[in-house]
Amino acid sequence: MYQDTILTEGLKELQIPYTDEMLSKLHRYYEMMVAKNQVMNLTSITEYEEVVVKHWLDSLCFAKVYNRKRKEGVSPRLIDIGTGAGFPGIPIKIFFPEIEVVLLDSLQKRITFLQDVVNELELHTISCIHGRAEELSGKTIYRETFDYAVSRAVARLVSLSEFCIPFVKQGGEFVSYKSESTEEEIAESLYAMKTFGCSKPEILQYTVPGSDLPRRLVIAKKVSSTPGKYPRGGGKPLKAPLLKPDKA
Secondary structure, three states: OOOHHHHHHHHHHOOOOHHHHHHHHHHHHHHHHHHHOOOOOOOOOOOOOOOOOHHHHHOOOEEEEEEEOOOOOOOOOOEOOOOOOOOOOHHHHHHOOOOOOEEEEHHHHHHHHHHHHHHHHHHOOOEEEOHHHHHHHHOOOOOOOEEEEOOOOOHHHHHHHHHHHEEEEEEEEEEEEOOOOOOHHHHHHHHHHHOEEEOOEEEEEEOOOOOOEEEEEEEEEEEEOOOOOOOOOOOOOHHHOOOOOHOO
């Protein structure tokens, strides 16, 4: 029923081992997403091959970061902030089952859908949490406890940094998926990233397998603890992002 050549070739290019069971779970995930999309807005991309490239393979480019540190018997923790329809968290969980995943979204309807997906696919060590990043990151069980905080959300990087970095433990990494033309966005975020405890980010440029889509992963390593006053509440990370004082 499904033509998976682009998917399987992409997985090989990303050096991601896979099984027929993993592919079957993706197929079921796709069916559930398309069905739910009829009654609520999950994604504007619904054609199978487009979903394969623009959602799944793009999400799985996380392997470019993870495969550098992946170790047998190690189960890192990852939080996907602003997960939406489950990207990148669910594809990552399917193909890297050892990772403990938390899916965070501020809309309860999306979280309800994602919980249905998790149950249907029989995924383990994955949680679907309804909440706001600026509130959840203040809780001891979440703050600075994750090896990775990832996001494909459309917010500017300086704002995403404030939402995501407080979740990352020292030695962990904040990973943001971005389009090709983000020089200005990256430059304006450097002061904030340093303030929140990260070193200057690594910029990994690539093309999504099976496409000509240029993308970037912005990878910031956590080197010191985030000051307790961050993230700020009241929507400040979006309304008044933390800029270098002479640019504020």
